[in-house]
Amino acid sequence: MCLVLRPAPAVSEKYEFMQSLSTGDESYEFPVVFMCVRLRVSRSGFYEWRNRTISATARRRADISRHVVLSFAESDETYGYRRVHAELARWGVDCSPELVRSIMRELGLVPCQPRPWRHSLTEADAGAGPIPDLVNRDFTADTPGAxxxxxxxxxxxxxxxxxxxxxxxxxxxxxxxxxxxxxxxxxxxxxxxxxxxxxxxxxxxxxxxxxxxxxxxxxxxxxxxxxxxxxxxxxxxxxxxxxxxxxxxxxxxxxxxxxxxxxxxxxxxxxxxxxxxxxxxxxxxxxxxxxxxxxxxxxxxxxxxxxxx
Structure with a gap:
């Protein structure tokens, strides 16, 4: 089978952890002390954060964040913020591209990046006759197949x-x-x-x-x-x-x-x-x-x- 070479999940552990704890449910899979140490947050800071009143802005950002994570995951971690924003618009989620960009940066959602090196396969045929360029870098067409x-x-x-x-x-x-x-x-x-x-x-x-x-x-x-x-x-x-x-x-x-x-x-x-x-x-x-x-x-x-x- 194909071996998919991917880095660790792009969605940060801290984000998933904090989202799971925001429900107020004390029956966590691991002790709070253990998770706080692992994620480098203080125990007192976590409880202060959990008991803090969540503003409407924070709730909206959290909701949009969930959609951003879903879109990014469904794209196989290939979408940048523009495509994620376009996907959210198709889902009826109203937000700006810059908000999506900010959320992706905050969550560490980085799409796969191109490599700088490219091998060329183009080897001109010295005996080829004149063939015109009918496109002239215009890669649009009014009908399929034209x-x-x-x-x-x-x-x-x-x-x-x-x-x-x-x-x-x-x-x-x-x-x-x-x-x-x-x-x-x-x-x-x-x-x-x-x-x-x-x-x-x-x-x-x-x-x-x-x-x-x-x-x-x-x-x-x-x-x-x-x-x-x-x-x-x-x-x-x-x-x-x-x-x-x-x-x-x-x-x-x-x-x-x-x-x-x-x-x-x-x-x-x-x-x-x-x-x-x-x-x-x-x-x-x-x-x-x-x-x-x-x-x-x-x-x-x-x-x-x-x-x-």
Missing amino acids: KMVGDITYVPTWEGWLFLATVIDCHTKAVIGWAMDDNYRTPLIAAAVEMAARNCDLPPGAIFHSDRGSNYTSAEFAETLKGLEIRQSVGRTGICYDNAMAESFNAALKVERVHRTAYPTRKKAYADIAAYIELRYNTTRLHSGLGYRTPSEARDEYLSRQSAA
Whole structure:
């Protein structure tokens, strides 16, 4: 099975302890003296705090804190204060982003952080002909499937690298096509694009945009796109901003899942990453580019508008 490498629970022991004691119930699991020593609070200070009249502001902050902890936990400890605030708004909890930020700092709720180093898989094909950039860093689209971006990233396992090719829809921000293998040759990216074509009704003139890697600019991949009636677009070599949307997904995957998990086999990595894509990223993860909606909600709203038209 996958080994999830996570630090100690982000919700502080002190917070849980104080919340449990605020009920006034004396039947605690451990003696009060023992818990006070462990949490570095004085016994007299605890009893003074417990008997103190709680203000309406403190009660409201405690209630919001419980929602913040729940949202953070349900995100697998990946949400920062902006996404937690957006989640609370969806739950009908009225508070400001700065209050959420203050509570998260107080409770020690720190989302997983990106790593600074990144290995590049982009190797330009010196023999590639001219391919235009039809996107020009505009990663928006009016309809699903009209504009797509793709990239390859790598996942370490104890058996060696597992390579992941993705196709992301610019309208819904969903990963609509993906493929994994122990290499990143052209059939891998072709399989991802073919999955996208099956999963999404591509409109005429649909665009697929990528970096200028040798596989993406190969004649074999060009034939795949031509057979699917998809126009090809590429950015400049070594300019990550030209494919920023695909790079952003890769970063989210690495930060929220891969860097926190050890994979004994490629098979385990495959299953875990597929679950992340289909069960988290596409369906439950709030996306800032969608006004803190999920990709599945964006697609459902588009289909509802089309049905009403």
